Amino acid sequence: DTGVSQDPRHKITKRGQNVTFRCDPISEHNRLYWYRQTLGQGPEFLTYFQNEAQLEKSRLLSDRFSAERPKGSFSTLEIQRTEQGDSAMYLCASSLEARKQFFGPGTRLTVL
């Protein structure tokens, strides 16, 4: 399968713990996006990379959130000191330049 993959698919954690998610984009895609989707809402943009450079971050991305794409391939999204309000589906998408975005299956985070 050559689509976008995300790991893990589900994560349950206790409030205050740190979590890290991984996204593997389609191999030739130079852009990688992270979105967050809460129940009953559309996905909201968090941040995006062009190759290894993080070019934009949403105001939704508080200081507890950090994203990296060290070699311009896979990306990680870390949430420190998780809060119940962080419970959501975290979606990753990739594209070649600003063309059509292909989405991964998402990581569903539940913070107890």
Place this chain on the structure above:
Amino acid sequence: AQSVAQPEDQVNVAEGNPLTVKCTYSVSGNPYLFWYVQYPNRGLQFLLKYITGDNLVKGSYGFEAEFNKSQTSFHLKKPSALVSDSALYFCAVRSSNTGKLIFGQGTTLQVKP
């Protein structure tokens, strides 16, 4: 600021009937508009896009969308609905600078046999 609105939380249609899922947009400049579909516990799947050209855009699974500049709308349509079309549908506009997508709140489509 760019935005899209989907005025209906849910649309119900009978199988075999035509369906319409509504979307209106607000952008400065030329709009780049998209429709995505989401099945339960799955990521978003691309249906179709409007960048420029013909106002009627054809996409995957028999869906099409009509771009109307005067009404700032981009409604999704299908001539004959299938039960398997039941899903959550999102309209989105793309930022011309970054490529990020700005989504509507989604419309649940229920197609009943």
